[in-house]
Amino acid sequence: MQPAKPYKIPESVLVVIHTPDLRVLLIERADHPGFWQSVTGSRDTADEPLAETARREVLEETGIDIAAAGGELRDWGLANVYDIYPHWRHRYAPGVTRNTEHVFGLQLPEALTPTLAPREHLSWVWLPWHEAADRCFSPSNAEAVLQLPRFHAASSLP
Template sequence: MNRPPKIPQSVLVVIHTPDLHVLLIERADAPGFWQSVTGAKDFAEETWGQTAAREVAEETGLDAHAPGHRLRDWGLENVYEIYPQWRHRYAPGVTHNTERLFGLCVPAPLPVRLNPREHTAQGWWPWAQAAERCFSPSNAEAILWLPRLGGMMV
């Protein structure tokens, strides 16, 4: 069965606590690749916020809209070149992706339910350690924004 090409619009959701502990998950297809929640829009009309909430649920089992959780669109975007090994997922000629940044503040480090086809491990780290652990420079940079975002987080 052929899958339709991925839409080159995705979200990055930094899940964190008020004291700036950050959840990272390790990719199943790239051991050692630690990241925040990421994922592409399922269809062009899906809003950024819908994509963020769906990806959080799919990758962690967390409800972004549960009481005590605050999903925030940071109003920031990255445009980056898609790694060559993943370009086959997109339409021919697509080489760049637009990534919208979100934060999800949860009251405390929570247990998560990983999809074993996508991720194999999870952990909560203080923000600076989490940023160092990330494979993706744009993900590390997003985590480094946490202390500067102040009131947007909670």
């Protein structure tokens, strides 16, 4: 008998992948076509560092190795606490209804072609940041993309 799949940890990352000219990579969910998002994912273990969760999820969902691509991952110091959509609550322990999502930005030197995990995502697109925000199905993801110019400007200061 196969062991039961462990419950997801209700602490996750949201990684806004972008270029220096603020084009944003969005990926379309396979389990909900038409739902576009940035890279997201939960910690594998309670003690997994959030930056490691972000690196792992970017690699798993897009095939992009941040270090090899010359990317710069930044913790934006933002956390969103939100209700887990009812159709995804079965992935969490009974009674868990809220998730804490930590926001990161990942600047790549240029728009790369991702290699998607076909069981997770159907397609991808690079869009100007304001268009990307409009396409995100998740309000917290849209808000993070809208914050991109502010965080990008702050990271460019001497």
